[in-house]
Amino acid sequence: MEISRTRSFLFVTALLGSFFAHAGEMDQFAKCISESGARYYGTHWCPVCARQNATFGSAWKKLPYIECSKRGSRERLAHCENVPGFPFWVFEDGGGYAGLLSVPLLAEFTHCARSGGR
DSSP states (O other): OHHHHHHHHHHHHHHHHHHHHHHHHHHHHHHHHHHTTOEEEEOTTOHHHHHHHHHHGGGGGGSOEEEOBOTTOOOBOGGGTTOOSSSEEEOTTSOEEESOOOHHHHHHHHTOOTTSOO
16 A cells, blocks of 8 residues: 555656646747747637647746737737738748647747757
8 A cells, every 4th residue: 555655656746747847848938939039929719829828838928929809809909900810920030820830840930949948
């Protein structure tokens, strides 16, 4: 019984350590994306935007996110009238990409390592 409890404790400890390492890594990655000059256009009602945000966990708040509609409305705000769809990413080189982007693609387009460095 004691061995089983010890194994369970070690498993949970390793799992939590992995989660917090991932969270810190994503914080640095999101910060690097912001510093790269990228812009991320989305809306609060967009399900794909919600999936993009979930990729980063709580670190999504550090992304260069630009909200394109008022709360409680689906009306597009003026500063987003030329955005073709959501989510939409614009990178320093001028390239624009619609849809959910993976971490490896975001790293490639921003020259950011997932650990946060460039």
